[in-house]
Amino acid sequence: MKLLRSVLLATGLAAAILAPVAASAQDIKPRLIRFGYGLSESSNQGRAVKFFVEEMSKRSGGKLKVKGFADASLGSDIQMQNALIGGAQEMMVGSTATLVGIVKDFAVFDLPFLFNNEQEADAVFDGPFGQKLAAKLNEKGLVGLVYWENGFRNLTNSKRPVEKVEDLKGIKLRVMQNPVYIDMFNGFGANAVPLSFSELFTAMETGTVDGQENPVTTIQSSKFYEVQKYLTISKHVYSPWIVLASKRWYDGLSADERKIIAEAAAASRDFERKDSREASKQSIAYLKDKGMQINELSDAELGRMREMVKPAMDKFAADGGADLLNELQGEINKVRK
Ligand code: TK8
Incomplete structure (x- = not known):
């Protein structure tokens, strides 16, 4: 009994002495990790990068130092993807829509009116479908860690309120560099102009384009209200x-x-989605206050738009995407019940 006690004491003591040694015996080198992103530091994207920076520091005892680079200062989404592939930059966050030149399958997420709400999106992106697509990046030189929420996309322009799809006619509308977006908005009668996000504000300011589409959080944080009068809540794509x-x-x-990295990324995902969803609730009032004229599209009008994008959907399916689209719709239906 006495022996047992002293053994316990000794092992307890040994554990207490060894514990800090074990933690520092983790194989972590001091590293500087450059993390680029397109939006401003004060945006939902910037807040989540800051959160990730802090998590990485905490979890590595200060050794893994992440430095965030806002406002596309390391380059546009596409330029950063290439820098990552070449090994010139360590990390980034950006739209999946701009990845289609690397893994074509990501275009399936750009098809309009797929998701009804954020919960459906979370289940699909975090589930086997989202993970399967992310894994396809590996052979292209990228590691897809987690999905964050950009959000449901809405239309803005400087010309006129868009109450029916015909109102888009002739509007030069910036879209992401992605064929599905180009087909979709040309199909709605707009003149789709593919441009990187980093060029967008100036393009609107100088009249190179009349409008664009992005979630309300981005319209707020990128100050698009300074150059755009009309906001149409269309929620045409969950991004x-x-x-x-x-x-x-x-x-x-x-x-x-x-x-x-995996654990800090997962924590950043949970933080970012919660934060973005809270922020987006305030955005409409904020944008109204900034002088934007805001309208929602009626269900009837959204129904017409769904009809009008059928050719773009069919083109995607005919172009080898049919199975992928079916699989995605199957996954969404599982959550939808
Ligand atoms: C930011 C972009 C942006 C996206 C776009 O780099 O390009 O419109 O919505 O969030 O990824």
Whole structure:
């Protein structure tokens, strides 16, 4: 009994002495990780990057130092993707829509009117379908870590209120560099102009384009209300962001380092979605206050738009996307019950 007690004491003591040693024995090297993004520091994207920076520091005892680069200061989404592939930059967050030149399948998320609400989107992106697409990035030199919420996209323009789809006729509308978006908005009668997000504000300011489409949080944080009068709540696409790492860089990390990144990324996802959803509730009132004229599209009008985008959907399916679209719709139906 006495022996047992002293053994227990000794092992307890040993554990107490060894515990900090074990923690620092984790294989973590001091590293500087450049994390680029397109929106401003004060946006929902910027807040979530800041959260990720802090999580990484906490979880690595200050060794994994992430530095956020806002406002596309490291380049547009597409330029950053290429920098990650080449190993010149470690991490980024951006739209999945701009990844279609690398993994074509991501275009399935750009098809309009798929998701009814955020809960359906979360289930699909975090579930096997979203993970399968993210895994396809590996052979292209990228690691897809987690999906964040960009949000349901809405239309703005400087010409006139869009109450029916015909009102889009002739409007030069900036879209992401993505064929589904180009087909969709040309199908609605607008003149779709593909441009990177980093060029968008100036393009609207100088009249190169008349309008654009993005979630209300972005319209607010990027101050689009300064150059856009009309906001139409259309929620035509649910748009995710994806947090990416350079595979070349990531493969050189230790298992401990990769675990920390995965866990910090998962925590940032939960933070970002909650924060974005709360922020978006305030945005409409904010934008009204800034002088935007806001209208919602009627269900009848949205129904007409669904009809009008059928050719773009059919084109996607005919172009080899039919199985993928069916699979995605099956996944959404599982959640929809
Ligand atoms: C920011 C973009 C943006 C996206 C767009 O880099 O391009 O319109 O919605 O969030 O990824």
